[in-house]
Amino acid sequence: MSTNPLLDTAGLPLFDQIQPAHVSPAMDALLAESEAALAKVTSPDVAANYDALSLLLDVPTERLGRAWGAVGHLNAVADTPELRAAFNENIPRLTEFYTRLGADEQLYAKYKAIDVQDRAEGVQQRKLTPARRRALDNALRGFVLGGAELQGEAKQRFAEIQELQAAKSQAFSEHVMDATDAFAHFASTGELDGVPDDVKAATRAAAETDGKEGHKLTLHMPSYLPVMQYATNRALREAMYRAYATRASELGASERDNTVLMQEIVALRQEEARLLGYANFADVSLVPKMAQSHQQVTDFLRDLAQRARPYAEKDMAELRDFARTECDLTDLQAWDVAFVSEKLKEARYAFSDQEVKQYFTEPTVLQGLFGLIEKLFDVTISPDTAPVWHASVRFFRIERAGKLVGQFYLDPYARAGKRPGAWMDDVRGRWARPDNGQTQTPVAHLVCNYAKGVGDKPALLTHDDVTTLFHEFGHGLHHMLTQVDDIGVAGISGVEWDAVELPSQFMENFCWEWDVVQKLTSHVDTGAHLPRALFDKMVAAKNFQSGMQTLRQIEFSLFDMRLHAEPGAEGNIQALVDAVRQEVAVNIPPAFNRFQHSFSHIFAGGYAAGYYSYKWAEVLSADAYAAFEEAATPQAGVLNAEVGRRYREAILEAGGSRSAMENFKAFRGREPSIDALLRHQGMA
Structure with missing residues (x-):
C-alpha cells in the first residue's frame, strides 16, 4: 500500500493518518492520472460510448474527487494553519483541472455523439436507461454552463474567473471561521446571571482549559445563543451581539x-x-x-x-x-x-427551552432517531468502525436484510477549528463501478455543532438542536438510501438544488410528533420521558413568532x-x-x-x-409529510411503514434519476400545494 494515505482510495478515507504534507504529493499523482485519462478519452481511438467514457475517465476523476473531498472536509472540521496552507495551495490546480474538464470541446463532442446515437434509436430501442439518459442530459447542460461552447479569449477568461471565485470564496469562509474563533470574553459568574447551569459549567471548563479565571464566552452557538436568550445583563448581551453581528466586516480586524x-x-x-x-x-x-x-x-x-x-x-x-x-x-x-x-x-x-433541554439527552435522541428511520425505511443502523479525525466522531452502518446500504460519520460537537453550522456532505456516492463490476455503497458526513456534555453528563440538546440533527439526517438518507447505480444521478447528485432540501425539511416534522418525541427523551437526572403536558406546551408554542x-x-x-x-x-x-x-x-x-x-x-x-430553495422546498416537504398525516392511525400515529416505503421508493431511492417534480408526483399523485406549509406554520 502507498505511504500517502490520500492515494489509498480503495476503502474509507484514512482520516487518522492524513497530514498536510500529504496533500500536494497526492494531488500531483491524482491530477496526473486524471490528465492522462482525459487525453486518452478524447483521442480518436476511443469511441463515443457511454461505458467506455465512464471506465476511462470517471474512475480516475472519482478517485481524485474523493481524495480532494477528504482534504476539504478536514479543512472544515479540523482546521490548522498547515492544513489551510496546503488546501489553499492546491485549490487553483483543482479548479483549473475541473474547469478544463467541464469545458473540453472534444469530450463534449463525444457526449453529443452519444446523445445523437441514442435519440436516433427511437424511444423503444434506446440503449441508455432512463437514469443514464438523465445523467447524459445533465452532463450536456453542464458542458454548456461550464464554457465548452466558448472560444479563444472568452474561454480563457472563463477559466480565470473559476479560479478567482474558488480562491475568494475560500478566503471568505476562512475570515468567518477566524473571526468566530478570535472572539473570547471572560465573564465573571455575576455577569452570567440567568444563564443556565449546564452552559455555565461548559464556559467555566473552557476558561480553565485556557488557564483563565471566570467563564469563557465565544461566538460559537452553544455559548453565544444561551447568553442572548437568558443573560439578564443587558450590556453583556449587547457586547456579544455586536461581536457576532459584525464578524468578518470592516467593523472588526481589517485582515x-x-x-x-x-x-x-x-x-x-x-x-x-x-x-x-x-x-x-x-x-x-x-x-x-x-x-x-x-x-x-x-x-x-x-x-x-x-x-x-x-x-x-x-x-x-x-x-x-x-x-x-x-x-x-x-x-x-x-x-x-x-x-x-x-x-x-x-x-x-x-x-422554557432550558427545561425541555434536560430531557433531550444525546444517547436517547440518537436511539430514537435511528429507531424511527429503521421503522419507516426498513433498515437497521448499527455502530461501525472507521478511521476518524477527532475522538468524538462516530461511525455507523445502514443495512437492509443483512446487506450494506450505506455508512455515515457523525461529528456532533462544536470546537475551535471547526466551521460553524450543520451540514451533510458526501464521502462517496453509490455507483455500479465500471472497473470492477462491484456496487460501491454511499458514505456520508453528518456534522452538527451542539455543546458536548460536561464531565460524565451526556450532551443536552435543545429542541432546535434535535430538529437540526433530523434535518441533516434527511439529507443523509437521500444520499445513502438511493438505489440508482449511475453516480451522476445517484442520491443527491443531479437533484435540482431547489428540491434538495425536501428530504431534510421533511424529517423535521417528526420532531413534533408525541409518539416520536417520547422515544427521543430521557431526563438527564431521572431518566423520565418528556411529560405530555410539557410536550403540549411545546406544540402550542410551535408557531411562536x-x-x-x-x-x-x-x-x-x-x-x-x-x-x-x-x-x-x-x-x-x-x-x-x-x-x-x-x-x-x-x-x-x-x-x-x-x-x-x-x-x-x-x-x-x-x-x-x-x-430561496429553503422556502421553495418547504412547500414540497410539508406536502410530502401531509401524506403521513393523512394516513395516521390512533395505533401507529404517523409512523406508517407503507407510506414510508412509498416515500422511500419515489423520492429517496430515485434520487436525481428523474426530475424532482416527477419524483414528487410519483409519491403524491399530483403537483405540490402550498396549503400544507401554511397550515404547519399556523398561517392558514
Whole structure:
C-alpha cells in the first residue's frame, strides 16, 4: 500500500493518518492520472460510448474527487494553519483541472455523439436507461454552463474567473471561521446571571482549559445563543451581539474583512453570466433548478411575505408590548429580542427551552432517531468502525436484510477549528463501478455543532438542536438510501438544488410528533420521558413568532436573488440589504449589523441565487409529510411503514434519476400545494 494515505482510495478515507504534507504529493499523482485519462478519452481511438467514457475517465476523476473531498472536509472540521496552507495551495490546480474538464470541446463532442446515437434509436430501442439518459442530459447542460461552447479569449477568461471565485470564496469562509474563533470574553459568574447551569459549567471548563479565571464566552452557538436568550445583563448581551453581528466586516480586524471579497465574488459571477450569454448570474444559477426565472422566484417570495406579514406584525407588536410591561424595556433593541422572546414564551406557554433541554439527552435522541428511520425505511443502523479525525466522531452502518446500504460519520460537537453550522456532505456516492463490476455503497458526513456534555453528563440538546440533527439526517438518507447505480444521478447528485432540501425539511416534522418525541427523551437526572403536558406546551408554542421567522428567511432569500439579478448590485451591498429589509422586515437590525459579511451560504457555500430553495422546498416537504398525516392511525400515529416505503421508493431511492417534480408526483399523485406549509406554520 502507498505511504500517502490520500492515494489509498480503495476503502474509507484514512482520516487518522492524513497530514498536510500529504496533500500536494497526492494531488500531483491524482491530477496526473486524471490528465492522462482525459487525453486518452478524447483521442480518436476511443469511441463515443457511454461505458467506455465512464471506465476511462470517471474512475480516475472519482478517485481524485474523493481524495480532494477528504482534504476539504478536514479543512472544515479540523482546521490548522498547515492544513489551510496546503488546501489553499492546491485549490487553483483543482479548479483549473475541473474547469478544463467541464469545458473540453472534444469530450463534449463525444457526449453529443452519444446523445445523437441514442435519440436516433427511437424511444423503444434506446440503449441508455432512463437514469443514464438523465445523467447524459445533465452532463450536456453542464458542458454548456461550464464554457465548452466558448472560444479563444472568452474561454480563457472563463477559466480565470473559476479560479478567482474558488480562491475568494475560500478566503471568505476562512475570515468567518477566524473571526468566530478570535472572539473570547471572560465573564465573571455575576455577569452570567440567568444563564443556565449546564452552559455555565461548559464556559467555566473552557476558561480553565485556557488557564483563565471566570467563564469563557465565544461566538460559537452553544455559548453565544444561551447568553442572548437568558443573560439578564443587558450590556453583556449587547457586547456579544455586536461581536457576532459584525464578524468578518470592516467593523472588526481589517485582515478578516469580507467587504471587498463580496463585491469581487458577485462581480466575477456577473462576468461569468455575460460570457455564457445570460443577462445576470441569477439566470445562470436557475438553469438546472426547478424554478424557471428569477422573476418567478421573487414573485413566490413576495407572495409568501405578503401572507406572513400580518402574523409577523402581530408577533412584533406582542414582543414590544411584553418588553415594555414585563421587562421594563421601552426601547427594544436587537440584543434584547432573543431574551424578551424567551421570557414571553415562558410566560405564555409556561415552559422554557432550558427545561425541555434536560430531557433531550444525546444517547436517547440518537436511539430514537435511528429507531424511527429503521421503522419507516426498513433498515437497521448499527455502530461501525472507521478511521476518524477527532475522538468524538462516530461511525455507523445502514443495512437492509443483512446487506450494506450505506455508512455515515457523525461529528456532533462544536470546537475551535471547526466551521460553524450543520451540514451533510458526501464521502462517496453509490455507483455500479465500471472497473470492477462491484456496487460501491454511499458514505456520508453528518456534522452538527451542539455543546458536548460536561464531565460524565451526556450532551443536552435543545429542541432546535434535535430538529437540526433530523434535518441533516434527511439529507443523509437521500444520499445513502438511493438505489440508482449511475453516480451522476445517484442520491443527491443531479437533484435540482431547489428540491434538495425536501428530504431534510421533511424529517423535521417528526420532531413534533408525541409518539416520536417520547422515544427521543430521557431526563438527564431521572431518566423520565418528556411529560405530555410539557410536550403540549411545546406544540402550542410551535408557531411562536413563525411570521417573523418566515420574513427573516424571505429577507435572506430576496437579498440573495436581487444581488445576483440586478446589474451593479454588488457596488453597494449594504444599500441592497437595507432596501430589502425596508420591504419585508418587521424587525430591522441596527445600522452596524453586517449579517451579509458572514453569509457563507451564498458567498462560499453553493447557495448563490439559490437561498430561496429553503422556502421553495418547504412547500414540497410539508406536502410530502401531509401524506403521513393523512394516513395516521390512533395505533401507529404517523409512523406508517407503507407510506414510508412509498416515500422511500419515489423520492429517496430515485434520487436525481428523474426530475424532482416527477419524483414528487410519483409519491403524491399530483403537483405540490402550498396549503400544507401554511397550515404547519399556523398561517392558514
